[in-house]
Amino acid sequence: MRLSDISVQRPVLAMVIAALIIAFGSLALNRLPLQEYPTIDPPIVTIDTRYPGASASVVETRITQVLEDRIAGVEGIELITSQSEDGRSQIEIEFGIDVDINAAANDIRDRISGALRNLPDDADNPEVTKADSSEEIVVWLSLSGEEYSITELTDYANRFLVDSLSVQPGVARVRVGGGSDYAMRVWVDRNALAARGLTVSDIEDALRAENVELPAGSIESEDRQFIVRLPRSFANAEDFQRLALNAPRTPSLNQGESGYLVRLADVARVEVGAVEDRSVFRSNGVPMVGLGMIMQSTANVVELSEAVQVELERLQGTLPEGMSLSLNYDASLFVSGAIEQVVMTLFIAMGLVVVVMFMFLGNLRTTLVPAVTVPIAVIGAFTALAVMNFSINLLTLLALVLAIGLIVDDAIVVLENINRRMHDYGETPLVAAFRGTRQIAFAVIATTLVLVAVFVPLSMLQGDIGRLFSEFALTMAAAVVVSTLLALTLTPMMASKILKPGMHDSRIGRAVQWLLSGTQRRYQASLEWMLTMRWLVVALFVLLIAATAWLATILPNEYTPQEDRGNFIVLVNGPEGATFDYMMDYMDEIETRMTPLVESGELERVVVRAPRGYGNIENFNSGFIIVNMADWGSRRSAWEIMAEVRQTLSTLPGCKPSL
Incomplete structure (x- = not known):
């Protein structure tokens, strides 16, 4: 084959090819994102619309249904879910996994802009947000x-x-x-307000009208220009207390029924507080x-x-x-720990491959060739990961671990044929490298194409499983392709320079050959026995197939195996309409019951959050507890601790904690 011939004739070219593979692979390795698993969460766009004072049924008909009708025709939507509650509408749109979330959010905003005129005047403008797995x-x-x-x-x-x-x-x-x-809290005195003929709406109108900064034009001279600003915004509680309230029914503006000026301090207590203290x-x-x-x-x-x-x-x-x-x-503690274990497995696998090759090839010079090509092929696979926009994760690293056995095959096949021609035909290493590689080049390429044909179709699976296995399959295919390139370039070049005529096997190699010869004799004897007991062999074969099928039906199935990540979450749900104080009594009790585990050292931290959610919260009947456990080596397993916590909380009445 011309590629192998050129590599043997021009060893510098083969070395440059290998160096480029290492360079591009190392560059890609440093730039690839590090994740636990491939990104499989679909892009999601949410629409949040608030309609203060409206019941859930009104929100459903006046807002939710109107928006759903407008966005239903957007391309790429897989699922639309909505929730209408008092004063609030939430719509979640799930798109296909390959849809660009930015383009999807823009399409949703365009559709919603056309529906604004159909929404109630008192409703807030819909808020469109986008979310994907990176929002974690x-x-x-x-x-x-x-x-x-x-x-x-x-x-x-x-x-x-x-x-x-x-x-x-x-x-x-x-x-x-x-x-x-921070927020300015206004505590209205209803009696004082009624005595002056005012309402809460009058206070709201006055705040909107007065607490603003308005432009007042500009002043110009022959050589200078000044911008005039009218500062009317309130900076502290005293400014708010001096606010004059508008009373249209009185004979004089900003005066009560008695004709006196009414200020906010006369009808309310003003203080700096929190937006939400619940x-x-x-x-x-x-x-x-x-x-x-x-x-x-x-x-x-x-x-x-x-x-x-x-x-x-x-x-x-x-x-x-x-x-x-x-x-x-x-989160990087668990991810880095898991990645380190897989990387360690990768190095162990490469080391074992080198040891096994030395045992069977029986010579250090011969072993050196695949020992060099295997790491280069692994490094080169990272270039393909970068081109395909993959990440370094458990599945791609697992693919490389499993691919080592396939990667080394190409180098061993080429090397063994070169070595055979040297011993059987007495050819020099240079001639054997030429003829031996050319003789089996197409067989090596055909083997690679078969492997690629096996793995690539896995990338065409749909859904989450397809997304997971696409990175796994394509990583293995890329590693095999790189190994084939090295087997046809670097391997024959190194063989022509490293191998020597008349090389003898080492003592370890001779011992392995002696064991293989004995194994071959025993296998031949067992094969002769099986040929005389054909029906028994067939019956055992059928029995093994039946046992395999039966075991496959009784083995438990799960999407991903359970993992001890060093933390778990306790979700707490109270009865509908429960107040914040009601929920806090239970959150305090749960925290108290978990304190002994903290004191024992098995739990590092118990984080209490109530209510659940972020931003404007309207329902207070929920909460959650994040439990951070101690290091893996200084405690029981997560499932044992969770079982104890579950048992401890099972007697708690009035709410439903779940782990």
């Missing part, structure tokens, strides 16, 4: 301080921490959880504010975690006295 929070930091309120912690996090963490490599955005922003976010009983790092879709979770921890160390020195910032959760 991979690192949680907790900001706490006994001397600070939750609003103070939230304000500090938003002003000094969010921006610093958002610019770290791999961070898409930072979500603040469990916090509450929420709790605490760790081991300590109130805190969480900062969650959301990873970019192409980022490396381990590098992101390292960058955030470096920034965390820097931020520690800038915190006010009495305030602390600590790492609460790090």
